[in-house]
Amino acid sequence: MDSLVLCLFVTLLAAVGHASAAEDVPWSQNYVILYGQEHTQLLNQGKEIQISMDQSSGSGFRSLKTYGSGFFGMRMKLPNKDTTGIITSFYLRSHTPKHDELDFEFLGGKTQQYLLQTNVFTNGQGFREQRISLWFDPTTDFHNYQILWNQHQVVWFVDDTPIRVFKNNNKIGVGYPAQSMQIEATIWNGSWAGEPNWSQAPFQAYYQGFGIDGCLAQNHTIGFSECSSPTFSWNGVKYWKLDSQQQSAYEDVRNKYLVYDYCLAGSKPPPECPSNQ
Secondary structure (H helix, E strand, O other): OHHHHHHHHHHHHHHHOOOOOOOOOOHHHHEEEEEOHHHEEEEOOOOEEEEEEOOOOOEEEEEOOOEEEEEEEEEEEOOOOOOOOEEEEEEEEOOOOOOOEEEEEEEOOOOOOOEEEEEEEEOOEOOOOEEEEOOOOOOOOOEEEEEEEOOOEEEEEEOOEEEEEEEOOHHHOOOOOOOOEEEEEEEEEOHHHOOOOHHHOOEEEEEEOOOOOEEEOOOOOOOHHHHOOOOOHHHOHHHOOOOHHHHHHHHHHHHHHEEEEHHHHOOOOOOOOHHHO
């Protein structure tokens, strides 16, 4: 019943959500291999890529260009076997000594029940993990994962449902991602997540949707100075906060599927957490 209610929310959100201007283009138009070339394979006339991991190596790809704001998305289908210790990801990252980063990380397990972990790094500082259990099986079909990033907020979406919000709280001394970033997608072994069952290898993940709806950054360290213009749709007032339907769906996810939140882990929540605002 819970999943049915959430599906109704998703239907409503799809009607009012972001209409991405990004076209469905071949992978090679916007991306290049990051590592593990021999563990990648282009499919469907280059509009889908498989990345894989075995005991010798993982693999990944990154965007050719760097962005300073945007509404970034990709469709993913995850490995459908015992994925203990295997992390499949989609994220934004700056390549600076004290980097910014916005993560989708899918934490594998002995069954196909993944945990979805999101995280925020600002000036090299992370430890802002949240984890949710998903209300669907992410291994049987492609699902859409998006990150909205502007000067007001970062929002993570799963199939148009907001699952996390990180507000710009610079005014109270909280770091906020403002460095220009590349889009990356990888599959790798997280030693902290358990020892993989290599007899199950190769672990294969599939990605689609390679158009990019973002502001190209000319300066590789500072994003917002050149990418905060309201002429970009994702910087408009509509995207400064969740609307009422999005807020209801977001609260529904937190109430039913949240399994870990760094804001609730310590005796004193960090200043950016809702209880302190």
